[in-house]
Amino acid sequence: xxxxxxxxxAAFASRGKVVPLPRAxxxxxxxxxxxxxxxxxxxxxxxxxxxxxxxxxxxxxxxxVFMKAINSMRSDVSVPELRSWLYRVAQTTLADHWRxxxxxxxxxxxxxxxxxxxxxxxxxxxxxxxxxxATLPESYRRVLELRFLRGYSVRETAQELDLxxxxxxxxxxxxxxxxxxxxxxxx
Amino acid sequence: MNDDPEQLDKYVEDLLQDRKPERTPLxxxxxxxxxxxxxxxxxxxxxxxxxxxxxxxxxxGSIRDLVDERSARPQPAARPSRRALLITGGAGVAxxxxxxxxxxxxxDRLPKPSAPSSSQALVENGSWKxxxxxxxxxxxxxxxxxxxxxxxxxxxxxxxxxxLSAVCTHxxxxxxxxxxxxxxxxxxxxxxxxxTGLPTRDQYDTPLPRLPSLSVRIQRGQxxxxxx
Numbered sequence: 001x002x003x004x005x006x007x008x009x010a011a012f013a014s015r016g017k018v019v020p021l022p023r024a025x026x027x028x029x030x031x032x033x034x035x036x037x038x039x040x041x042x043x044x045x046x047x048x049x050x051x052x053x054x055x056x057x058x059x060x061x062x063x064x065v066f067m068k069a070i071n072s073m074r075s076d077v078s079v080p081e082l083r084s085w086l087y088r089v090a091q092t093t094l095a096d097h098w099r100x101x102x103x104x105x106x107x108x109x110x111x112x113x114x115x116x117x118x119x120x121x122x123x124x125x126x127x128x129x130x131x132x133x134a135t136l137p138e139s140y141r142r143v144l145e146l147r148f149l150r151g152y153s154v155r156e157t158a159q160e161l162d163l164x165x166x167x168x169x170x171x172x173x174x175x176x177x178x179x180x181x182x183x184x185x186x187x
Numbered sequence: 188m189n190d191d192p193e194q195l196d197k198y199v200e201d202l203l204q205d206r207k208p209e210r211t212p213l214x215x216x217x218x219x220x221x222x223x224x225x226x227x228x229x230x231x232x233x234x235x236x237x238x239x240x241x242x243x244x245x246x247x248g249s250i251r252d253l254v255d256e257r258s259a260r261p262q263p264a265a266r267p268s269r270r271a272l273l274i275t276g277g278a279g280v281a282x283x284x285x286x287x288x289x290x291x292x293x294x295d296r297l298p299k300p301s302a303p304s305s306s307q308a309l310v311e312n313g314s315w316k317x318x319x320x321x322x323x324x325x326x327x328x329x330x331x332x333x334x335x336x337x338x339x340x341x342x343x344x345x346x347x348x349x350x351l352s353a354v355c356t357h358x359x360x361x362x363x364x365x366x367x368x369x370x371x372x373x374x375x376x377x378x379x380x381x382x383t384g385l386p387t388r389d390q391y392d393t394p395l396p397r398l399p400s401l402s403v404r405i406q407r408g409q410x411x412x413x414x415x
Contacts, residue, residue: 037250038359039338042375045238053226056207059242066246070253100210102219129231132224148228151203154196166192172199173192173221180220183227 037066040086047087050125051094061097065090135182140175147172190218198222202229237375243358317409324348324410329364329371329382337414339401340364340371342382348410350401351384357395371398 044065049058069082069089129149133141139161146152146160158165190213201208202225213219230236318332319341329340331353338353338361353362353371360375370387371380379387384398402413 037246039354039361041243041246042238042358042360045242046236049236050230051223051226053202053229054207055205055239059238060207062238062242063246063249066250067253070250098219098223101222102213102216125227125236126231129228132227144228147199147203148225149232151232169192169196173190173195176195176199176221176224177217179228180217180222180224183224184216184220 040083041066044086044090046125047090048094052097057097061090061093065093068093132179132182136175136179139171140178143168143171144175144179189214190221195221195225199225199229202226240358240376243375247358314414315404315406315411316414317406317411319410321348321405321408321410327382328366331364332412334412334414337401337412339412341403341410348403348405350403350410350412352399352401354398355380355395356386356398362398 041062045058045062048061048065049055052058052061065086069086133144136144142161143157146157147154152160154165154168157163158168161168161171163171194211195218198208208222213222316334318334319330321343324330324341324343327342327344329342329351331338331340333339340351340353340362342349342351351371354360355362355373355375355378357373357378358375360373362371362373362380364370365372368379369382371382371384373379378390378395380395380398381387384400386395386397388394404411404413
């Protein structure tokens with residue numbers, strides 16, 4: 001635990017990005033931290049999982065969010081502010097995560113960063129995916145549905161679509177790139 | 188270096204197998220977007236996306252350690268008298284705070300919280316917030332609401348409205364209400380609660396605490412909830 005004042009100052013730095021800690025309205029107890037965890041851990045996990053798509057990363061990043069939040073949080077911050085603050089820490093944590101793949105500002109590539117998060121994430125994720133798939137040509141949509149929504153292997157997808165496995169990978173590559181541009185193009 | 192179908196498929200396979208994908212630097216934005224899109228598609232697969240019991244337990248332990256550590260440090264703003272009891276309860280803490288919000292209007296018929304720890308915590312400096320019109324509440328069917336820090340259900344029986352916390356007393360997930368089965372159901376690990384807030388019998392060796400009641404009142408046709 002840091003002993004210096006910065007542990008309780010009103011800012012949290014994430015690689016140059018500063019997320020200001022909300023000001024407290026009234027002195028409150030440390031129970032905030034535990035309560036914030038209890039009521040938000042599943043929602044934050046889902047928020048992150050919907051963006052990284054795998055359990056190990058989602059677990060690591062969720063843990064990071066709560067550790068960062070608790071380490072740099074005053075004990076007197078109010079609970080409603082804490083909720084939105086947790087989501088903002090989650091957003092910068094995700095941006096840092098994607099920056100490990102591509103050094104440009106990944107936050108600007110994610111069209112969801114400025115949108116207020118929904119209370120229940122998963123139904124929303126399904127809707128977003130449906131809307132995205134609807135913008136794609138039939139063959140692209142088909143390969144993504146088989147691979148991701150039905151969990152077909154490359155071999156099974158190849159049989160289903162009557163293509164070679166190499167061609168399935170090429171089709172998947174084009175489909176994901178096209179879908180990625182569709183997402184990036186919207187704002 | 189250019190992105191190619193083989194490399195992208197390796198990433199996709201990692202996602203599909205729930206492995207941590209390798210962190211390899213990518214050549215351009217398109218390559219990054221393709222992977223972000225793959226992650227989003229993977230997350231939409233039915234049944235994906237809930238935290239595991241083991242992870243939640245691990246997290247809960249870490250959070251408790253951190254809170255203990257912090258409360259061991261002198262902090263002028265904190266009130267030591269209540270701190271001790273508030274950090275010890277694990278899943279009971281959320282229940283406890285919500286229970287402490289008040290003893291609810293029209294709740295005399297309901298049993299008192301069974302676990303002593305879940306009735307001791309207090310919330311101060313709250314206020315009454317309107318959440319729903321009484322007219323919007325069907326007879327006997329819980330309606331979910333969220334206000335400030337509170338996630339809860341309102342249940343109207345005749346002229347009486349009562350409030351229940353929607354936070355599962357197992358690991359803190361938010362409950363859904365199933366009209367079909369007339370139960371509150373936890374999407375995380377399947378715990379269920381009766382409409383009274385009592386846990387369904389015999390699900391766990393150690394029975395879960397009941398869902399805490401929320402303090403509610405009716406003002407000019409609006410249901411108000413006491414919340415922080």
